[in-house]
Amino acid sequence: MTTETSAGHRHSLHCILPPHMLEAIAERADDQQARRAALELLAIDNTIRTTRLTEHLTTATAFEVTPSLTPHLQRYVSNANQTQNLPGTLVRSEGQAPSGDVAVDEAYDGLGATFKLYWEVYQRNSIDNAGLDLKGTVHFGVKYDNAFWNGSQMVFGDGDGVYFNRFTVSVDVIGHELTHGVTAHQANLVYQGQPGALNESMSDVFGSLVKQYALNQTAAGADWLIGAGLLAKGVNGVALRSMKAPGTAYDDRNLGKDPQPDHMDHYVTTTSDNGGVHINSGIPNKAFYLTSIALGAHAWEKAGLIWYTTLCDPRLSPTAQFLDFANLTVANAGMLYGSAEAEAVINAWEQVGIHVTLSTPKISGNWILHYSWGATSSYSQVALSFNGNGTFTGSLTGQWHQQDGTLLLSFDTGPAKYSGTVDGNVGSGAMSTFSGLDGAWYLSKQGTTGVIATLKSSTEPGAADAAGSARAVAVKTAENRVKDSASA
Amino acid sequence: MRIRFESDGGFAYLPGLNRPFVVDTAELPPATATELEALAHTARASASGEPPSGADQRSYRITIDSGGGSRTMTFTDPVSDPAAQALIDRLKELKKP
Numbered sequence: 001m002t003t004e005t006s007a008g009h010r011h012s013l014h015c016i017l018p019p020h021m022l023e024a025i026a027e028r029a030d031d032q033q034a035r036r037a038a039l040e041l042l043a044i045d046n047t048i049r050t051t052r053l054t055e056h057l058t059t060a061t062a063f064e065v066t067p068s069l070t071p072h073l074q075r076y077v078s079n080a081n082q083t084q085n086l087p088g089t090l091v092r093s094e095g096q097a098p099s100g101d102v103a104v105d106e107a108y109d110g111l112g113a114t115f116k117l118y119w120e121v122y123q124r125n126s127i128d129n130a131g132l133d134l135k136g137t138v139h140f141g142v143k144y145d146n147a148f149w150n151g152s153q154m155v156f157g158d159g160d161g162v163y164f165n166r167f168t169v170s171v172d173v174i175g176h177e178l179t180h181g182v183t184a185h186q187a188n189l190v191y192q193g194q195p196g197a198l199n200e201s202m203s204d205v206f207g208s209l210v211k212q213y214a215l216n217q218t219a220a221g222a223d224w225l226i227g228a229g230l231l232a233k234g235v236n237g238v239a240l241r242s243m244k245a246p247g248t249a250y251d252d253r254n255l256g257k258d259p260q261p262d263h264m265d266h267y268v269t270t271t272s273d274n275g276g277v278h279i280n281s282g283i284p285n286k287a288f289y290l291t292s293i294a295l296g297a298h299a300w301e302k303a304g305l306i307w308y309t310t311l312c313d314p315r316l317s318p319t320a321q322f323l324d325f326a327n328l329t330v331a332n333a334g335m336l337y338g339s340a341e342a343e344a345v346i347n348a349w350e351q352v353g354i355h356v357t358l359s360t361p362k363i364s365g366n367w368i369l370h371y372s373w374g375a376t377s378s379y380s381q382v383a384l385s386f387n388g389n390g391t392f393t394g395s396l397t398g399q400w401h402q403q404d405g406t407l408l409l410s411f412d413t414g415p416a417k418y419s420g421t422v423d424g425n426v427g428s429g430a431m432s433t434f435s436g437l438d439g440a441w442y443l444s445k446q447g448t449t450g451v452i453a454t455l456k457s458s459t460e461p462g463a464a465d466a467a468g469s470a471r472a473v474a475v476k477t478a479e480n481r482v483k484d485s486a487s488a
Numbered sequence: 489m490r491i492r493f494e495s496d497g498g499f500a501y502l503p504g505l506n507r508p509f510v511v512d513t514a515e516l517p518p519a520t521a522t523e524l525e526a527l528a529h530t531a532r533a534s535a536s537g538e539p540p541s542g543a544d545q546r547s548y549r550i551t552i553d554s555g556g557g558s559r560t561m562t563f564t565d566p567v568s569d570p571a572a573q574a575l576i577d578r579l580k581e582l583k584k585p
Contacts, residue, residue, distance in 0.1 A: 151541030256503030278501035
């Protein structure tokens with residue numbers, strides 16, 4: 001069966017963002033910056049779409065070219081009958097009535113719910129965005145206590161009945177496995193270490209969103225559990241993982257305690273589990289939860305779109321570390337929504353110990369300019385505004401102080417004896433202010449939990465203990481400036 | 489015969505499931521011991537090569553020490569050899585308290 005909706009038009013095989021979303025941003029955004037970014041991305045996007053289409057056409061043996069203008073939902077659920085032979089016997093395909101086998105029907109419905117989230121919210125047409133068939137096998141193995149993605153289909157065990165119930169019991173488990181397919185078609189994050197934990201986190205994030213979307217839950221109202229109902233009666237635990245409170249899902253005498261960290265301070269270094277991919281995923285999971293709560297309403301809306309856009313972002317490398325991913329979520333939050341949302345994302349990462357180092361922190365507003373020379377340092381607020389082309393400008397006022405025979409720039413309150421602008425480029429790191437003045441300076445942006453972004457000159461002007469001659473030049477320049485300022 | 493059983497990874501990655509388990513067939517009831525030893529002799533590791541594509545598969549390592557020497561086999565889901573499947577399932581059950 002093919003489902004058709006008029007929700008959107010597909011122009012390509014792969015997406016970065018659905019074109020209609022970019023167009024909507026470009027049309028509606030009152031934020032000049034977001035609008036320009038969307039327009040730029042639209043232009044780039046079309047180029048990439050063309051490139052990808054060309055790639056597909058030239059590698060037709062590897063990819064089936066199925067330009068899909070309408071969503072294509074085709075489910076196949078098979079029964080392995082307690083063997084480990086895949087895919088097993090086909091028992092329910094698209095459009096067929098419920099089979100009466102609860103695992104079969106849960107898998108069928110879960111695949112449908114997952115498809116629905118990806119299509120209705122992100123306009124993604126199945127795993128590959130080209131209408132790939134969704135295949136799942138249930139009753140895999142004997143008392144098999146796991147679920148996995150084998151690279152082309154989902155596989156679910158019945159559970160052993162002692163520790164686990166059947167693995168189709170929770171729709172987020174189905175969303176989790178299917179999302180491994182999505183990730184493989186997008187960033188293809190390497191299944192090891194931090195990129196592996198990001199890969200796992202993507203599956204937990206969108207697995208949870210499948211459930212929240214199906215139940216129409218708000219971010220605040222959702223349980224944020226992965227595999228609720230999966231642990232058998234008698235096990236001391238509520239689920240396999242908690243995105244809201246990693247490390248608290250279970251604490252059982254036989255199964256052990258949930259090992260997930262919720263902060264980089266507790267990052268687990270291990271050779272097990274591909275370097276702890278199911279352990280350290282707690283860190284990015286928590287960051288997504290915090291972002292969702294901060295942005296309010298439904299998690300699949302703003303937070304989900306920021307994460308989805310990042311998963312599809314060509315800048316996301318297969319070997320991305322947490323910090324690389326975090327930086328892109330902030331950039332995408334700024335591009336999609338604006339500075340308030342970008343700041344919310346920065347704060348979320350900050351709370352799990354990831355200090356975003358933005359190459360493009362487009363967070364306009366009050367920043368702190370720090371200036372130091374010798375043993376003395378001073379700082380002041382400066383209002384920065386960021387331009388779409390990566391440059392920024394801010395205005396500042398200050399006054400000169402005489403201290404220990406040295407002229408110092410200070411930003412103490414009082415009548416201004418200096419006024420000027422600070423200009424820079426976030427891409428190159430170049431900044432200009434106090435031209436000719438010696439000393440070191442940088443800009444930082446305060447968030448609710450501390451510094452959330454910094455801008456430093458790529459070539460820091462003279463060291464704090466600069467040679468006397470350099471200092472003399474600087475003092476002279478400063479005197480000139482005071483003079484200029486007074487005569488202005 | 490001494491058998492060491494380890495598992496790793498999986499969507500359901502729980503520390504307790506992955507705790508190494510060692511069993512000496514001499515300490516098992518005779519019927520169970522015979523069954524386990526037969527499976528251990530028959531089980532064959534899958535022809536391995538490249539790591540599997542996909543995600544969340546569990547992997548297993550079984551080391552069999554029969555006095556005359558030891559043999560280690562590794563497996564990743566899905567396990568193709570029926571004797572290996574049965575051996576893994578049996579060890580999982582024996583591991584449970």
